[in-house]
Amino acid sequence: MIAKEDIPFLPRGVRLHFDKVRDQWVLLAPERAVTLDQVGQAILSELDGIRSFGTITEDLASRYNAPAEEIAKDTGGFLGALLDRRFLELRQ
Amino acid sequence: MNARPPIAMLAELTHRCPLSCPYCSNPIELARIDSELDTETWKRVFREAAEIGVLQLHLSGGEPASRRDLTELVAAAREAGLYTNLITSGIGLTERRLRELDEAGLDHIQLSLQGTDAAMADEIGGYRGGFDRKMQVAGWIKDIGFPLTLNAVMHRRNLHQLPRSIELAVEMGARRIEVATVQFHGWALKNRDTLMPTMEQARETDAIVTEARKRLKGVLVIDYVPADYHSDYPKRCMGGWATTGLNVTPDGEVLPCHAAQTIPHLQFDNVRDNHLRDIWYDGSAFNAYRGTDWMQEPCQSCDRKLKDFGGCRCQAMAIVGDAAATDPVCIKSPHHGALQVQADAHAHSDRKDLVHRTAPGKPIPEPAE
Numbered sequence: 001m002i003a004k005e006d007i008p009f010l011p012r013g014v015r016l017h018f019d020k021v022r023d024q025w026v027l028l029a030p031e032r033a034v035t036l037d038q039v040g041q042a043i044l045s046e047l048d049g050i051r052s053f054g055t056i057t058e059d060l061a062s063r064y065n066a067p068a069e070e071i072a073k074d075t076g077g078f079l080g081a082l083l084d085r086r087f088l089e090l091r092q
Numbered sequence: 093m094n095a096r097p098p099i100a101m102l103a104e105l106t107h108r109c110p111l112s113c114p115y116c117s118n119p120i121e122l123a124r125i126d127s128e129l130d131t132e133t134w135k136r137v138f139r140e141a142a143e144i145g146v147l148q149l150h151l152s153g154g155e156p157a158s159r160r161d162l163t164e165l166v167a168a169a170r171e172a173g174l175y176t177n178l179i180t181s182g183i184g185l186t187e188r189r190l191r192e193l194d195e196a197g198l199d200h201i202q203l204s205l206q207g208t209d210a211a212m213a214d215e216i217g218g219y220r221g222g223f224d225r226k227m228q229v230a231g232w233i234k235d236i237g238f239p240l241t242l243n244a245v246m247h248r249r250n251l252h253q254l255p256r257s258i259e260l261a262v263e264m265g266a267r268r269i270e271v272a273t274v275q276f277h278g279w280a281l282k283n284r285d286t287l288m289p290t291m292e293q294a295r296e297t298d299a300i301v302t303e304a305r306k307r308l309k310g311v312l313v314i315d316y317v318p319a320d321y322h323s324d325y326p327k328r329c330m331g332g333w334a335t336t337g338l339n340v341t342p343d344g345e346v347l348p349c350h351a352a353q354t355i356p357h358l359q360f361d362n363v364r365d366n367h368l369r370d371i372w373y374d375g376s377a378f379n380a381y382r383g384t385d386w387m388q389e390p391c392q393s394c395d396r397k398l399k400d401f402g403g404c405r406c407q408a409m410a411i412v413g414d415a416a417a418t419d420p421v422c423i424k425s426p427h428h429g430a431l432q433v434q435a436d437a438h439a440h441s442d443r444k445d446l447v448h449r450t451a452p453g454k455p456i457p458e459p460a461e
């Protein structure tokens with residue numbers, strides 16, 4: 001579970017990449033290339049290593065005019081899966 | 093033929109290697125140093141790869157550190173927009189060289205592990221002092237902060253070291269470990285009597301991996317290649333022939349998989365003569381087993397045919413003598429029973445000796461069949 005205060009970031013060796021040939025965003029990681037949909041790409045491009053999970057989800061909620069709780073739940077699920085695969089890290 | 097762009101390319105920069113593992117995936121006929129592609133040609137190939145959609149570049153060998161231009165090649169690959177992964181035994185890397193690779197933008201390192209102590213690792217690798225050196229290299233990798241995958245190649249001789257291999261990966265700060273049971277191609281075929289795991293070992297390994305995955309969730313990702321001959325269904329080799337990846341040999345031949353040269357009727361194009369795009373889409377070797385039209389029974393009418401694409405073509409060639417046959421690992425293959433008997437005989441052989449691979453240009457040892 002990712003807490004509100006946690007600061008999520010992409011560790012070294014994991015990066016966003018625009019794939020020109022397939023015209024889509026991908027997350028490049030060791031031995032993996034994960035295709036990102038618009039939501040995934042929107043979430044990951046918010047990670048700046050400064051803002052906390054809570055702040056990011058509130059920003060997303062106001063930008064997309066969606067309930068903050070719902071955004072936190074979806075974003076948490078998406079990032080949690082990346083965390084399990086070691087494509088994401090957290091700092092306090 | 094309707095093919096999608098490739099995702100990954102394995103660049104075998106050289107067949108030279110200080111080690112001589114008895115399961116080395118390099119072909120029996122190793123490419124000589126004077127036939128290796130030069131720096132500029134590799135750089136062009138990297139650019140062509142990126143142009144046709146390759147995202148991941150695996151720099152492999154032999155030992156890629158045997159190439160003096162490795163850093164320059166990494167920089168060129170990054171510039172072309174590729175994710176760069178160095179597949180190495182660690183031998184030939186100094187701290188200084190690692191720092192240069194860091195500056196060149198190397199994304200990730202995959203370090204091979206032959207055993208968890210010097211006695212085992214140096215016997216398997218055939219290189220005394222190799223284990224100690226590897227541990228030193230692992231320390232530098234950690235200091236610099238490269239993301240690391242430990243690639244533990246497992247077989248009957250070292251499977252008892254699996255729990256320690258997993259521990260070692262955690263100690264080294266690796267994010268991933270590949271628990272790769274030896275695949276019997278190339279040099280490994282000469283060592284089946286010594287390396288073939290027993291059925292009991294294979295099942296115990298399944299259990300160790302399952303337990304460790306649970307315990308180390310979020311700490312260490314475990315990718316597992318189970319023992320092939322002891323499975324009911326074959327592996328989806330290369331993600332499906334000519335669907336996902338390609339291999340370039342040290343002298344520039346482009347292969348649909350690293351063992352494809354063992355299929356005698358295939359003809360391979362060379363990057364010296366053709367653009368990778370033409371080779372990927374129109375090359376005869378790529379189209380030979382692309383899709384499902386080439387399949388025979390029982391694959392042709394099987395509901396798993398898009399799942400595993402009939403397994404490994406090279407294994408069908410090696411064991412059944414027909415590259416278009418169903419992989420004999422498959423329970424539906426008429427050769428499955430014979431293969432199981434054969435695997436069991438290899439697994440219970442008393443042999444402990446190893447046929448190590450040779451160096452490029454050296455005579456090939458005959459296995460005592």
Ligand code: SF4
Pocket residue numbers: 109110111112113115116117118153154155181204449
């Ligand atoms: S398997 Fe062993 S001998 Fe073959 S390239 Fe790798 S380290 Fe070298």
Ligand code: SF4
Pocket residue numbers: 325326390391392394395396397398400401402403418419422423424425
């Ligand atoms: S019969 Fe062919 S397609 Fe079906 S499971 Fe076996 S190898 Fe796969």
